[in-house]
Amino acid sequence: MLHIYNLNAFYGDSHILHNVSLTVERGKVTVLLGRNGMGKTTTIHSIMGMVPARTGKIVLEQIEIQDKASFQVSRLGVALVPQGRRVFPNLTVRENLMTTYRPVEGGWTLENIYAMFPRLKERESSMGGDLSGGEQQMLSIGRALLTNPKVLLLDEPSEGLSPLMVREVAEIIRQLKQQGLTIFLVEQNLAMALELADFVYILSKGSVVFGGAPDELDAHVKNKYLLLSS
Ligand SMILES: Nc1ncnc2c1ncn2[C@@H]1O[C@H](COP(=O)(O)OP(=O)(O)OP(=O)(O)O)[C@@H](O)[C@H]1O
Numbered sequence: 242m243l244h245i246y247n248l249n250a251f252y253g254d255s256h257i258l259h260n261v262s263l264t265v266e267r268g269k270v271t272v273l274l275g276r277n278g279m280g281k282t283t284t285i286h287s288i289m290g291m292v293p294a295r296t297g298k299i300v301l302e303q304i305e306i307q308d309k310a311s312f313q314v315s316r317l318g319v320a321l322v323p324q325g326r327r328v329f330p331n332l333t334v335r336e337n338l339m340t341t342y343r344p345v346e347g348g349w350t351l352e353n354i355y356a357m358f359p360r361l362k363e364r365e366s367s368m369g370g371d372l373s374g375g376e377q378q379m380l381s382i383g384r385a386l387l388t389n390p391k392v393l394l395l396d397e398p399s400e401g402l403s404p405l406m407v408r409e410v411a412e413i414i415r416q417l418k419q420q421g422l423t424i425f426l427v428e429q430n431l432a433m434a435l436e437l438a439d440f441v442y443i444l445s446k447g448s449v450v451f452g453g454a455p456d457e458l459d460a461h462v463k464n465k466y467l468l469l470s471s
Pocket residue numbers: 252255257275276277278279280281282283284
């Protein structure tokens with residue numbers, strides 16, 4: 242569904258991503274792990290056209306998207322649930338949801354978003370800024386789904402949430418996968434990530450240092466790239 246080939250990305254002169262190659266398979270949950278500052282968000286932002294690819298290719302269903310603007314990438318079927326959720330604080334829940342709505346026959350509608358997230362229905366007239374962190378995360382996921390994407394990118398959706406809310410977010414991701422959605426998940430929460438993942442990549446200092454099934458991640462790899470501070 243989505244392939245990245247030898248992606249190199251920079252902020253000014255800082256070379257952040259080094260020949261990153263990875264594949265996000267249709268209908269699967271692909272997880273990108275790595276400690277703080279290793280380039281996970283930069284990878285997601287490169288896919289979305291928010292950080293330019295200096296070299297390399299990003300291919301969505303045979304279409305090269307590495308030179309496209311974010312709105313074009315979005316129209317082609319990629320949606321982002323950004324780190325920190327980024328809900329509009331001064332719009333109501335309903336208005337937040339409707340800003341991105343792109344109707345597709347048989348796709349997501351406001352009604353089935355409310356069916357999946359009853360709490361959003363209850364709070365539909367509340368301002369985005371008045372919601373709890375967990376509610377904002379639901380809103381951010383609902384808003385992305387209303388673009389009716391083929392691929393959903395989630396950047397650390399568990400960040401700052403209570404353990405109970407982390408379980409809820411994991412359950413939502415599981416349901417979306419069951420419905421056939423293709424998911425690319427950046428996470429720091431190893432337990433949640435490994436529970437959901439069909440395939441795992443690890444980034445270290447902007448390079449992919451591991452790619453494999455979750456059960457191939459042994460203690461050595463975890464200790465080297467995930468658990469201990471560098
Ligand atoms: N706008 C920016 N300008 C310059 N450098 C940046 C910018 N954004 C990120 N960086 C640097 O790029 C590197 C990768 O950052 P990135 O946010 O992709 O990491 P990450 O793995 O997502 O970490 P985190 O979990 O903290 O979000 C870091 O060294 C960071 O300091």
